[in-house]
Amino acid sequence: MTTDRYYVTTSIPYVNGAPHLGHALELVQADVLARHRRRRGRPVRFLTGTDGNALKNVVAAWAAGVPVQPFVDENAARFAALREPLVLSVDDVIRTSTDPRHAPGVRRLWERCAARGDFHRRRYTGLYCAGCELFYAPDELDDGVCPEHGVQPEEVSEENWFFRLSRYQDELLRLLESGTVRIEPAAKRAEVLAFVRAGLRDVSVSRPAARADGWGIPVPGDPSQVVYVWWDALANYVTALGYGDDGAAYRTGGSSPPTGCTSSARASCASTPSTGWRTCSRPGCRCRPRSSCTTTSPSAAPRSPRAPG
Template identity: 60%
Template sequence: MTTNFLTVAIPYVNAEPHLGYAYELVLADIHARASRLDGAATWFLGGTDDYSLKNVLAAEDAGVPVREFVDAHAKRFEALRGPLDLSFDDFIRTSVDPRHIPAVRRLWATAAENGDLYKQPYSGDYCVGCERFYAPDELDDDRCPEHLRPVERVEEENWFFRLSRYQDQLIDIIDSDSLRITPAPFRNEVLAFLQSGLDDISVSRSNERARGWGVPVPDDPSQVIYVWFGALTNYISSLDYGTSADGQYRRWWNEADERCHVIGKGILRFHAVYWPAFLLAAGEPLPTHIRVHPYLTLGQLKLSKSTGTSVDPSHIASTYGT
């Protein structure tokens, strides 16, 4: 029997769920149901990304403790299972699920053992909304091109991952369609980015700037692991990667016929470049397929929590159906 593992991206819980996220959930749910109807053993995963500076700042703005804020908002995301009639087989929260931190630490330790991590001072322009650094030529009048907000100049010492080491290997994998990226324009976008040359990337943040909210870097209390390094690991932490009970991991990831991520175009680079590189460093199988969808927009702006153009998907579903 064919075995398929299917995921959606896990969202930050800094605000209410919005219609664009529900769109992704429904697209992926259709894929999961079709896979099951086709006779494939299928595992469909959702979750929330609790460890984010965005979540911390939103909690501070609301005047409540981060834990209280994150728990309350995560429940609203998980509650979409009902009105959207989602067929999730599992749902993971990165800050409370006991499977998650051991998996993140294992992936980190493997990269360290492989010589792929080093520490150095760094300065750059950071967008809290994207949780990433931008090069000067990527900015639009010193603003994040995604959120249209001014970036923050950050100077600190971080751990770096040797992404540049995997450039040629990633090009070969994507060019050969060993990792399929669809629709084709997004595949071309990733190849163009890879062929322009990869720089190593920061994979930790200062514990002080993160307000102590995150997975601590092993043996370095001054740092927490970069939210995206941890968030991407949810796909395998949910399958007990990093624990002795890893039968789920063998079945649904290591030996699966398809390992498919359904994502929005704004996080393509994280899934098609960074995540495969982390897995290559660990000697683990890569995703087989990344299905990318465009944004839902209003007045040429994407519907999102960050831009304040959110539409309540539960209300839409109760009014018009899924």
């Protein structure tokens, strides 16, 4: 048997509602990829899960008149229950709000970035869409409303931690242009290159704990803030491998950056952790891509989960 490990992941959906057909489609597509590689003799790890720490989950729980934890638990269980009727060959399921592997890994990632000087804190004002969980510039709106949800974003003014993404622009461009990091198909590679070449801005990676009603993972050293959901949830692809305690599973899974990313509808596959779409539980919702290298629409341009500025 070959030792060329293959890590197949799905996006982890918000649990602000019940699963729908789109979630089932993604799971089955990822399952096909996992089974195909196993049949070819490759060691495969197939991961899926749920994102419980999003602000939209909190808002949905409020609307339902239910405390957040039981609301999230119930919906997460409905997603996990898809395993049997879809006959999925899933190796692991991670729930970001309850899995004991996740929060330690998120904290470790934050602390390591902080030690490198990757964060700075500042105040800003912007137009925020709760459905997309991101800020829009005025020229990105359609007649003043969110192009995805058709609602007018809320003007929000707050002080958060920002990740210095701009400092990595040259390095990312070098990795992409040299082929060190491979993105397939070619059209998606072109999208990512165009996005990076256009200039990367620092991104907001925390939210006031008061605004989230205390829901989420507290920022290490700053309990007044919780880790922003896109930073928190994206870490699941390595926290599921034991990144938080540097366990054997993480070392076996590979701790080096991904060398390949393949776009395959809503399923994401790569030789090391990759990411997929941010999928909402509301029927008909097309939330923004979580990663600029995995999209469902040929015309979808990658976005950064940023705040203005």
